[in-house]
Amino acid sequence: MATRASRVFIFLILSLTVALAGCAKRPATTQAAAPAPTGSGQTMAPPAPVAPPSATTTPPPPPPSAARPPSTGPAPAAQTPGARPSPKEFVAMPGVLKDVFFAFDKYDIRPEDAKTLDANAGWFKSNPNHLILIEGHCDERGTNEYNLALGERRAKSAMNYLVSQGVQASRITIISYGEERPQCSEKNDSCWEKNRRAHFLVKPR
Amino acid sequence: MLRLVIAGVTTLALLAPMLWLPAAPRAQQGVEIRIDVEGRGQRKLNVAVPPFTVTTGPESAALGTALAETTGADLTFSGLFTVVTPSVTLPANDPPSLRKTLEDFAGAGAHAAVHGLVAVRGDRLEGEMRVYDLTSGPDPRQIATKTFTVASTQPRRLAHKIADEVVLQFSGELGVADTKLAYVTGRPGAKEIVVSDYDGFAPASVTRNRSINLSPVWSPDARSLAYTSYKNGYPDLFRIFPFERRPEQTLAAFSGINSSPGWRPDGAQLALTLSKDGNPEIYVLAIATGSLRRLTRHAGIDTEPTWSPTGRQLAFISNRAGSPHVFVMDAEGANVRQLTFGGYQTQPRWSPKGDVIAYTARHGNHDVWAVGSDGSNARRLTAGPGDNQGAAWSPDGRHLVFQSNRLGGWQIFSMLADGSEQKPVTRGSGEHTSPSWSPRLP
Structure with a gap:
């Protein structure tokens, strides 16, 4: 049936080329414009996404339980190994704990940033009653998911350096924000540089 | 009847x-x-x-x-x-x-x-x-x-x-008008998931947690979305049912990132990126049992898995060759081959027809490209202005939606799969990013 329909289509197209070649532009016709989305106030749009699909007579919907019976369960894979401290409980220490910065698409610690990390490590070691949160950030260039991974690597690089300097790994939690929390919103090099960073926060144990 | x-x-x-x-x-x-x-x-x-x-x-x-x-x-x-x-x-x-x-x-x-x-x-x-x-x-x-x-x-x-x-x-093939889009709306630090008709009409928020919500991806039955949310503080992976009174599921909440969901076409498995074992690696989660299978083992970044329509292969992004490029592997993680070279490529999306993988290439700005799934015929589908990225296929593989800032803020655009007929789907205020195109509605 599909083949026949396709042939009808082809026939009709060829009708255009063969029989109606000179009739392409008729003044009596106008091309429809795509409607502009207008939000929730319009009459044609349902207020909420869709009604249950059972109201259609098109090809029958797959039975909800056929493909994946276990998916009706509330949480198949909520494996959280241990409680993670809430990032909201951590505070920055401006002037004391400084950010380190990274080149575009890189997560290696540069020599000048190693000095910053040395200073941060010194504070962490002399304040052993504080837990540490390292945020990894990216600039807005690059793409979302990759930047999430890149920010993770930046935080991890900073963490590994701190651990190599004698900070206990068990005190450190890392979180990547990818490009989602820029500290500078202009679109230029100096701003992007500021956003490619690892940021340090602490909270008392 | x-x-x-x-x-x-x-x-x-x-x-x-x-x-x-x-x-x-x-x-x-x-x-x-x-x-x-x-x-x-x-x-x-x-x-x-x-x-x-x-x-x-x-x-x-x-x-x-x-x-x-x-x-x-x-x-x-x-x-x-x-x-x-x-x-x-x-x-x-x-x-x-x-x-x-x-x-x-x-x-x-x-x-x-x-x-x-x-x-x-x-x-x-x-x-x-x-x-x-x-x-x-x-x-x-x-x-x-x-x-x-x-x-x-x-x-x-x-x-x-x-x-x-x-x-x-x-x-000879059913159209794709009776479908939905999901995308992200908001500004840095405050992004929610929205579902609209395929043509941008009737947008409605499906998350309202005032957190950062990212990367919605429709499940193959068009009934649920997997997405990453910071609502519990960290980037965890959830599944929400926008059309049903059904509780949200937590798909993955390990330490580190839980991101980049990619549904296997049978809906039984979800590929995802976890960093729980040290650095971002690709795993496959069995939805029914919650069991995990690790596919990549590499010191670099591996992320953004996307399944072939047969479910026998995945494309993904790795920076193992220096910068991020598109790679392909089989469903067991073996037979890895590099598909794109040089420069910076991310966001692979395997066409539902199987023959093409769309992706984003960065040459100063970002543009949407496509390459044969055998690595042949890499071609550019958008050529500015601005950035054009994050493409998602229509269920018939004839269209793509993507995000573009060519008009200023981010909006969702559509085009035919050869890059022609580019036009805005979303308009007006707000930034709209990361579109996912639903399968045909049941």
């Missing part, structure tokens, strides 16, 4: 072989590339879509006009039709008058006409589609009819279903 009647096809079909077009070009794997056939420069069929006739119910004229406009816009969007919109409707039940009106449409350049007849019955909207061939000489013939029923609160779905059926009649 489904009914499909095609009358008058036989004569046309007999004529058709003489006029048969050259066979479609084939990819090296032997997969037919429809998109090359139906792309730029394709001659379109002129179809007249007069106002639908509403036989019972209030607001009949306005409803009939609005439905015809929606069906017409869908047919225009398909890339297969040029829509002409007569102001007069068809006198469906008055044969002599019907013939005269159809002849007028043909005289105005239409090759086919689509008419909808609609009845409002309680909470249901019953519609009948009739398709007429106007090229068959002095006696236009009805070549297809089909009936649909939708909820009366969902009139646009009736218009979309009629358009999808018309596309089926003329192209």
Whole structure:
């Protein structure tokens, strides 16, 4: 049936080329414009996404339980190994704990940033009653998911350096924000540089 | 009750072989590339879509006009039709008058006409589609009819279903108008997931947690979305059911990132990125049991898994060669091969037809590219202005949606799979990013 329909289509197209070649532009016709989305106030749009699909007579919907019976369960894979401290409980220490910065698409610690990390490590070691949160950030260039991974690597690089300097790994939690929390919103090099960073926060144990 | 009647096809079909077009070009794997056939420069069929006739119910004229406009816009969007919109409707039940009106449409350049007849019955909207061939000489013939029923609160779905059926009649594959988009709306630090019709109408928030919500991806049954959210503080992976009163599921909440969901086409497995074992690696989560299988083992970044339609391979991003590039591996993680080289490529999305992988390449700005799944024929689909990225396929593989900042802020755009007919889907205030196109709705 599909083949026949396709042939009808082809026939009709060829009708255009063969029989109606000179009739392409008729003044009596106008091309429809795509409607502009207008939000929730319009009459044609349902207020909420869709009604249950059972109201259609098109090809029958797959039975909800056929493909994946276990998916009706509330949480198949909520494996959280241990409680993670809430990032909201951590505070920055401006002037004391400084950010380190990274080149575009890189997560290696540069020599000048190693000095910053040395200073941060010194504070962490002399304040052993504080837990540490390292945020990894990216600039807005690059793409979302990759930047999430890149920010993770930046935080991890900073963490590994701190651990190599004698900070206990068990005190450190890392979180990547990818490009989602820029500290500078202009679109230029100096701003992007500021956003490619690892940021340090602490909270008392 | 489904009914499909095609009358008058036989004569046309007999004529058709003489006029048969050259066979479609084939990819090296032997997969037919429809998109090359139906792309730029394709001659379109002129179809007249007069106002639908509403036989019972209030607001009949306005409803009939609005439905015809929606069906017409869908047919225009398909890339297969040029829509002409007569102001007069068809006198469906008055044969002599019907013939005269159809002849007028043909005289105005239409090759086919689509008419909808609609009845409002309680909470249901019953519609009948009739398709007429106007090229068959002095006696236009009805070549297809089909009936649909939708909820009366969902009139646009009736218009979309009629358009999808018309596309089926003329192209051999059902259209994609009766589908949804999911995308991210908001600003840095405050992003929510929104679901709208495929054409951007009726956007509605599906998350309201005032956190950062990212990367919505439709499940293959079009009933749920996997997405990453910081609502519990860290980037965890959740599954939400936007059309049902059904509790959200936590898919993965390990230490580190839980991100980049990619549904296997059977819906039973989800590929994802976890960094719980040290650095971002790709795993496969069995939805039913919660068991995890690790696919990549590499010191670099591995992320953004996307399944082939057979479920036997995945494309993904790795920076193991220095910068991020597109790689392909089999479902066990073996037979890794690099598909794109040089520069910076991310966001691979395997076409539902299997032959092409769309991705984002960075050359200063970002643009959407496509490459054969065998690595051949890498080509650029967008060429600015601004950044164009984050493409997602329509279920028929004939269209892509993507995010572009060519007009200033981020908006969702659509295009045909060859890069032609780029146009905005979302408009107005707010930043809209990370689109995912649902499968056809059940």
